[in-house]
Amino acid sequence: MDPLARLLADPPELPVGQHLDEVLAAVRAAGAVVVQAPPGTGKTTLVPPALAAALEGRVVVTQPRRIAARAAARRLASLLGEELGGTVGYTVRGESRTSRRTRVEIVTTGTLVRRLQRDPELPGVAGVVLDEVHERHLDDDLALALLADVRENLRDDLAVVAMSATVEADRTATALGGSTGAGGPRVPVVRVEGGLHPVDVVWCPAPGARTDARGTSSALLDHVVATVRRALGERAGDLLVFVPGAREVDIVSRRLASVDADVRPLHGRLPPREQDRALEVGPRRRVVVSTAVAESSLTVPGVRVVVDAGLAREPRTDVRRGLPGLVTVSVSRAGAEQRAGRAGREGPGAVYRCWSEGDHARLARHPEPEIRTADLTGFALELACWGSPDGTGLALLDPPPEAAYAAARAVLHGLGAVGPAGVTALGRRIAAVPADPRRARALLDAVPEVGPRRAAEVVALLSEDVRVPGADLPAALRAVRRGGPGTGAWAAQRDRLERVARDVAGAAARPTTGPTAGERPTDDAAVGHVVALAHPDRLARLRPGGETYLLVSGAGARLPPGSPLQGTPWLAVADVDRAAGRADAVVRSAAPVDEATARAAAVAELRTSGVAEWSGGRVRAARVTSLGAIELAREPWRGPPGDVVAAAVRDGLRRDGIASLAWSDAATRLRDRLRFLHGALGEPWPDVGDGALLDGLDAWLGPDLPAVARGRGVELAGALRRLLPWPEAARLDALAPERLEVPSGSRVAVSYAEDQPVLAVRLQETFGWTRTPRVADGRVPVLLHLLSPAGRPAAVTADLASFWVQGYPQVRAELRGRYPKHAWPQDPTTAEPLRGTPRPRRRD
Numbered sequence: 001m002d003p004l005a006r007l008l009a010d011p012p013e014l015p016v017g018q019h020l021d022e023v024l025a026a027v028r029a030a031g032a033v034v035v036q037a038p039p040g041t042g043k044t045t046l047v048p049p050a051l052a053a054a055l056e057g058r059v060v061v062t063q064p065r066r067i068a069a070r071a072a073a074r075r076l077a078s079l080l081g082e083e084l085g086g087t088v089g090y091t092v093r094g095e096s097r098t099s100r101r102t103r104v105e106i107v108t109t110g111t112l113v114r115r116l117q118r119d120p121e122l123p124g125v126a127g128v129v130l131d132e133v134h135e136r137h138l139d140d141d142l143a144l145a146l147l148a149d150v151r152e153n154l155r156d157d158l159a160v161v162a163m164s165a166t167v168e169a170d171r172t173a174t175a176l177g178g179s180t181g182a183g184g185p186r187v188p189v190v191r192v193e194g195g196l197h198p199v200d201v202v203w204c205p206a207p208g209a210r211t212d213a214r215g216t217s218s219a220l221l222d223h224v225v226a227t228v229r230r231a232l233g234e235r236a237g238d239l240l241v242f243v244p245g246a247r248e249v250d251i252v253s254r255r256l257a258s259v260d261a262d263v264r265p266l267h268g269r270l271p272p273r274e275q276d277r278a279l280e281v282g283p284r285r286r287v288v289v290s291t292a293v294a295e296s297s298l299t300v301p302g303v304r305v306v307v308d309a310g311l312a313r314e315p316r317t318d319v320r321r322g323l324p325g326l327v328t329v330s331v332s333r334a335g336a337e338q339r340a341g342r343a344g345r346e347g348p349g350a351v352y353r354c355w356s357e358g359d360h361a362r363l364a365r366h367p368e369p370e371i372r373t374a375d376l377t378g379f380a381l382e383l384a385c386w387g388s389p390d391g392t393g394l395a396l397l398d399p400p401p402e403a404a405y406a407a408a409r410a411v412l413h414g415l416g417a418v419g420p421a422g423v424t425a426l427g428r429r430i431a432a433v434p435a436d437p438r439r440a441r442a443l444l445d446a447v448p449e450v451g452p453r454r455a456a457e458v459v460a461l462l463s464e465d466v467r468v469p470g471a472d473l474p475a476a477l478r479a480v481r482r483g484g485p486g487t488g489a490w491a492a493q494r495d496r497l498e499r500v501a502r503d504v505a506g507a508a509a510r511p512t513t514g515p516t517a518g519e520r521p522t523d524d525a526a527v528g529h530v531v532a533l534a535h536p537d538r539l540a541r542l543r544p545g546g547e548t549y550l551l552v553s554g555a556g557a558r559l560p561p562g563s564p565l566q567g568t569p570w571l572a573v574a575d576v577d578r579a580a581g582r583a584d585a586v587v588r589s590a591a592p593v594d595e596a597t598a599r600a601a602a603v604a605e606l607r608t609s610g611v612a613e614w615s616g617g618r619v620r621a622a623r624v625t626s627l628g629a630i631e632l633a634r635e636p637w638r639g640p641p642g643d644v645v646a647a648a649v650r651d652g653l654r655r656d657g658i659a660s661l662a663w664s665d666a667a668t669r670l671r672d673r674l675r676f677l678h679g680a681l682g683e684p685w686p687d688v689g690d691g692a693l694l695d696g697l698d699a700w701l702g703p704d705l706p707a708v709a710r711g712r713g714v715e716l717a718g719a720l721r722r723l724l725p726w727p728e729a730a731r732l733d734a735l736a737p738e739r740l741e742v743p744s745g746s747r748v749a750v751s752y753a754e755d756q757p758v759l760a761v762r763l764q765e766t767f768g769w770t771r772t773p774r775v776a777d778g779r780v781p782v783l784l785h786l787l788s789p790a791g792r793p794a795a796v797t798a799d800l801a802s803f804w805v806q807g808y809p810q811v812r813a814e815l816r817g818r819y820p821k822h823a824w825p826q827d828p829t830t831a832e833p834l835r836g837t838p839r840p841r842r843r844d
Contacts, residue, residue, distance in 0.1 A: 003080040003087045004053040004103065012079070014042025015195035020050045023161065026188040027051065027127075031151065032160040032176050036169035037192035039338060040345040043163050044072050045079070048129050052103045055159060057126025062109040064137050065268060066092040067275045068298045072131075073097070073106040074276075075299065093434050094496040095272070109139035110434070116146050117385050117431065120154055127159035133172055134164040134334075136369035136397070138379050144175055145394040146386065152178040165338065168397075175395040196344035199306075204230075205356040215328040216248050216311055220354065224309050225255045227352050228287060232259060235350050237304025238286040242339050244311040244328050245291060253289045266290035266300075269464065271488040295338050304349040308339050310359075314367065315374035332367045333360070371398050376408035377437050384412070384423040385431050414536055414604040415441045432504050435497070439463065442534035443501050450526040456498035457481070458530040460490050462574055470563040473574055473589040474527045528593035529601075531572035536602035538573040539593070541630050548584055549573075552605055552628030556584035568592045572601075595632070602627055610637050612644050614652020617660065619645050619709035645709045650697055658690045661708070667716035672752035673736040674720065679755070680776040681735070684725035699723065735776050743768040743833035750775070750782065756798070760785040763794055763811070764823055767831040772800040786811075789819045804829055 011017045016037055026033035037043040044061075052059040063069040073090035080087055089098030090106040098105055107115075109130075115122065122128075128147060133140050147160050162172050173186040206223035210216070221243070228241055239261075243252055246267040253265045264278035266288050278288050281302045292312055294300050312335060316327045331339070336353070343349030353360070371379070379400065383389055389409075391399065400408075412418040417427030417437060426441070433440035439459045446455040461477055468476040480487045521529065532539055540549035540557060546567055548558045557576055559566050565587075572593045576585040599606055605628040612621040621637040621644070653660065663671075677685040686692070693700070700722045704714045724732065736757075739747040744765035751758040757775055763786040772781045781798045788794045794811050797803040808828060816824040825831035 002053070003082060004049045007049055007080055008046075008053060011046055012042065014046060016042040016046050016192050019190055019192050020046060022190050023047060024050060024054050026190060027054070027159045027161065030187045031156060031158070032162075032187040034169045034173040034176065034187060034189045035161060035163045035192065036165070036189060037163065038165050038194040038196065039341045041192050041195045043192065044131055045076065047161060047163065048104050048106075049076065051127050051129060051159065051161060055126035058102065058124055059104050059127045059129060060112060060115075060122075060125055061104060061106045061129040062112050062131055062140075062143060063106060064109055064132050064135050064140060065293050065298070066095075066108055067266075067268060067272075067293055068132075069106045069108050070095075070272065070276070071279055071298055076104065076106075094492060109137065109143050112143050113139055113146065113382060114432075114434070116143070116150065117382065120146070120150050122150070122155070122158065125158070127161065130160070130162045132165070133162050134168045136168070136367070136371070138370045138374055138376075141369065141371055141397050142379060142382055144172065145391075145396045148176050148178050148395040149386075149393070151176075171397055175397055178395060196341050197346070197348045199340050199344040199348070200350040201340070202350060202352045203357050203360075204352055204354055205359070206354045210311065210330075210355075211328050215313075216244055216309070220309060220311075221248060221251055221255070223354055224252055224307065227354060228252075228256060228307050229259065231305050231307055231350070231352050232261065232285075232287070235305045237347075237349065238281075238288065238300075238302040239305045239307060240294060240300050240303040240342050241287060241289045241307045241309075242295070242331075243289065243291065243309045244313040245326075248309070249289050249291060256287060256289070259287065261285040261287045263287045263289065266294060268293055269489050271492070292335075294342065295335060299345070300342060301346070303342050303345070304347060306339055306343040306349070306351040308336065308351060308353050310336070310353060310355045312367065315370060330355075330359075330363055332364045334366045336360070336363065369398055371396070371400055376400055376404050377411045380405060380408040381412055381417055381423070381427060381431055381437050384418050385428060387422070389418070389422060411537065412437065414602070416604070417441065429504050433497075433500050435459065435463065438534040442530045443497055444504060445533050446526075446530045447501055449529055450521060452498050452501040454526050455530055456494045456501055458527050459497050459534070460493040462531070462534060463493055464490055468589045470565065471559055471587045471590050472564050473531065473591045474524045475564075476589065477523060477527055524592055525597075528572045528591035529597055531574045531591050532593050532597055532601035535573065536605060537628065538576070539598045539602055539627065539630075540571045540573050540587075540590075541598075542567070542569050549587075550630055552602055552630055554629035557587050558584045559587050559590070563587075565590060565592060570595055570598055572598075598627060599632075610640055610644060612637070612640050612648035614648050614656065614660075617662070619648045619652070621645070621648075642706060646702075646705045649705050649709050650694075653697065654694055658693050661716060662713055663716055667720060669738065669752070670717045670720050673732070673738070674723070676752040676757065676780075677732075677736050677776065680780050684728055686723040686725065688720070688723065696723075737775065740773055740782070742766055744835045745833075746835060754783075756780065756783045758783045758785055760787060760793075762787045762789065762791070762835075764789070764834045766800070767823070767825065767828045767833040769800055769833075770804075770829050772798055788815055789822050 023033055023035060035043055035047060048059055048061045063072055069090050069092050073084055073088055077084050077088040082088065085097040085099050086101055088104045089102040091098060091111055092108050130144060133144060144162060151158055151160060160176060162176055164172055169189050173189050177186040204227055206220045208219040210220045224241065224243065228239060231239060241252060243249055246269050249265045249267050253263050256263045262282055262284045264286055266275060266278040267290065279300060286302065288300055310331050311328050312331045313326050314329055340351040343351050383391055388394055409418065415437060417424060417430050429444055430437050430440040433443060435443065439462050443455050443459045457477060461480065480490050537553040538551055540551045543550050548556055549571060551557060551573065557573065565571060570593045571590040573587055573590045575588040577588055608623060608625045610621065611624045612619050621640040622634045623637045624631055625633040671688050674686060674688045678687050700719050704719055707714050736752060737750060739749050740759055741747050742761050742765045746765055748759055748761045757780065759782045761784065766786065772784065774781050783796065783798050784800060785793050786795045794815060795803060795807050797807065812824045823831065823834055
């Protein structure tokens, strides 16, 4: 009897088994279906065999992680009573267990994407099952969109089943229907009720801060260890402990070494043998300390208790500085429920949550999809290879953020992977390497210089989360070569990449392990060369002062204290920490390079340009050679074009302000008069405020810009007169006279520097004036500053008639004794005005 038919004739008692006919009916009717089923309902166990039994051809099943793909294949093969590679097999990066008899092949989602890129028709494949699409990894979203495109345009016979554990099922159904907008066709959704056993929730909040500069705080890890010990004493069954990353897995595992149980670490960087050990039920009780790999896509048998630290690690990219990275954040409520469900798969269980019930209510409902937060360089390259570089026509669940996607495209241009005509030949070779595009480019381009072996060594090291003492990456390479704990995964990756380098690089890959002895670069030079090729935007030069570095991207960075690399003129930076609130990132790993290597690696960022800057009252021009944000050389630029010079003046004045021009007294007075008339009369008198003059610079200063740029004196009064309105300009002196004649006959200057015009005149010269003078066609009174004989203000008034009656008597009483030689008549309105001190009469 066919193994799949035998399994389906007597399937395990799992909730999804009651819905298999409904799933197959939907596939026959619509060609695709979305299955929404919580963890533990058996969708991964039963849906792929049912689909394979109903179709002629192979069924490919995706899992988001290698460890989950291997585990799912192993479980399904065991249910069939077969070895892996028979009816059920798997393919993950660098490893495959399949044969001609394989009808269900479980692969990572990235593997499926690469197959679609090689041949979108997927020959020999009758159906695809996308599992755990709710996790919203970049590859998940991309595979869903590409399959929808293939079904709509190439193979309407290709059956597709998307399986989700959350309410994202409806959006997934619309996308899988081939629509790129709301309201389009959607495929059926089959909903399966949960099959979990009850799970008790135990709230045990941790004291103190949960995170610190490195991520998870030591205090929280101590609390997690204490909670595990408590749970071991209170509950039966194996324990599954969730912490955010591999570092935390190692720390907690070491601190639990003395418990009466087998402590098994579990994370994606462990060798497959160690991962498999963590999933095997043993004779002793187990404590499996895991990252999020065990959250939803992986079954850990025997678990009845979950201890959850409540943290997750998510990708974040600083688009402005071009620094991708991982951040430690609180788990979402959906993630917390997924984790808790691990305790209820085989019977009643319990979850110990290291946070409070109040904190739980404030958690985000769902994790952010990777497309909104992750580095999109690989995603952008896949779209370019598909022929849709901006995603047009693809049913993506969420569009990529514009800034992040533009930054990713810029990186691809810098790598030479895309050009004006789309993806380049190099871009397709890069896409064929199962690695981030930056590292793939480095692997291929470094081979002629350092050989395929050493190129693969360094790229494999860059693929690891290496925290290098002192950030010395060449020293880390020498350490992993010596072997020891944790180096197995690196060695396996190195071997895979070396094979890829020889296959993909073709003639560029030398048959030996590197250049001849006489040409062989040092380890420092080799590592620096590869890192520079991988991350040309992170090449860095030491700033003046010798403490910090400037990256090609424009970001600042510093080495950790005591680093042996400190003082190195040039660095190729492999990894940096970008802590919030800090001006400079901290270099986690780097290698020394020379300027020639930097120039060659970042040739797309190498440019020579003319720079003209306003400085010290004139324009200074230079020809500047730069590598991105790093200035390499500067020399005088003689005879720059006029438009460049004019632009420099404009930019300089916008920066320094209009006051940085050489304003003469005449120009200042004219500007004050125009400002006054604009305020008093409005149009057509021009606005001559700073902003208006800057915005209209060409209208009044344009012809004089070359002279200003050369630092030559320009009479700005003449420039301002270009703004005078005609024919109204003929009345300038009448509306805002520079001087007014006072009763004494003197012509006294009027100041328009303040909001109201001011006339400062000796009091004795105004005798006989009965009314305040006015300007602007009589609309604005002049503010009189009446001065004492010594030239000091004695009174200020804009109502002279009132002053003579009320203010003058007091001024007369105060000053006549002090200045007896000057006239102080009782009635100044009828007195003779005097310019100076009266001469005494001569006696004959």
